[in-house]
Amino acid sequence: MKVAVSSTGSDLDAQVxxxxxxCACFLIVNPDDMTFDAFENExxxxxxxxxxxxxxxxxxxxxxxxITGNVGPNAVRTLNAAGLEVIVGVxxxxxxxxERYKRGELSPTDQASVPGHFGMGMGGGxxxxxxxxxxxxxxxxxxxxxxxxxxRGIGRGRGMCMGMQGGYAPKQATSASSPxxxxxxxxxxxxxxxxxxxxxxxxxKDLEER
Numbered sequence: 001m002k003v004a005v006s007s008t009g010s011d012l013d014a015q016v017x018x019x020x021x022x023c024a025c026f027l028i029v030n031p032d033d034m035t036f037d038a039f040e041n042e043x044x045x046x047x048x049x050x051x052x053x054x055x056x057x058x059x060x061x062x063x064x065x066x067i068t069g070n071v072g073p074n075a076v077r078t079l080n081a082a083g084l085e086v087i088v089g090v091x092x093x094x095x096x097x098x099e100r101y102k103r104g105e106l107s108p109t110d111q112a113s114v115p116g117h118f119g120m121g122m123g124g125g126x127x128x129x130x131x132x133x134x135x136x137x138x139x140x141x142x143x144x145x146x147x148x149x150x151x152r153g154i155g156r157g158r159g160m161c162m163g164m165q166g167g168y169a170p171k172q173a174t175s176a177s178s179p180x181x182x183x184x185x186x187x188x189x190x191x192x193x194x195x196x197x198x199x200x201x202x203x204x205k206d207l208e209e210r
Contacts (some may be wrong), residue, residue: 003029003101004063004084005094010038012095018069021051028061031098051075059084065108069099073112080110086119088113 008015012034017023022044029036039061043053051071055078058066065085079086085108090097099107167175 001031002061002063003031003065003067003098004058004061005029006068007094012036013093015093016069016090016094016097020068020071021054021075027094028060028063029098031102036057049129052078055079055082067101071112072114074079076112173195
């Protein structure tokens with residue numbers, strides 16, 4: 001079987017990206033031996049339909065399960081129609097998320113966790129985080145990180161993901177953005193970061209209680 005994970009980077013130590021349709025990369029992981037392929041998400045800068053395109057992409061790669069932070073209504077319908085299990089509310093390193101899935105700690109859903117167009121305005125800009133990609137903002141801030149990383153799992157992973165290794169890069173204002181548009185984009189980014197922080201804190205609590 002194959003598990004598709006929305007990722008901020010190109011390897012198993014990258015974080016689960018809280019966005020599905022507009023994540024930086026997808027990792028298609030074989031949970032049996034932890035080998036994987038890393039793919040840049042070409043739907044990240046679409047004005048609309050990113051969730052549907054991303055859902056069709058992971059299905060075309062043979063994935064039967066999707067692990068992500070959040071998924072919108074169009075994406076979840078497309079994934080369900082293709083017969084994929086959808087698991088949301090997951091944060092932290094991808095390696096840990098796969099291990100949790102293998103232990104049966106993650107449950108699938110058939111419901112969207114965010115409204116449509118979630119994630120627009122995220123990405124782009126230079127990130128101050130160590131190892132972060134140098135993003136190039138595009139219009140409304142729907143940028144693609146330019147940090148290069150070869151996706152390899154135990155020597156057998158394939159593919160290149162041009163991802164954000166250090167997490168989110170703040171949106172940069174552009175001449176095409178109005179103040180209202182920028183405020184809306186920043187609010188969405190803040191919500192995504194809040195969701196990711198909640199997932200991380202929940203994971204910390206879970207580990208401390210063991």
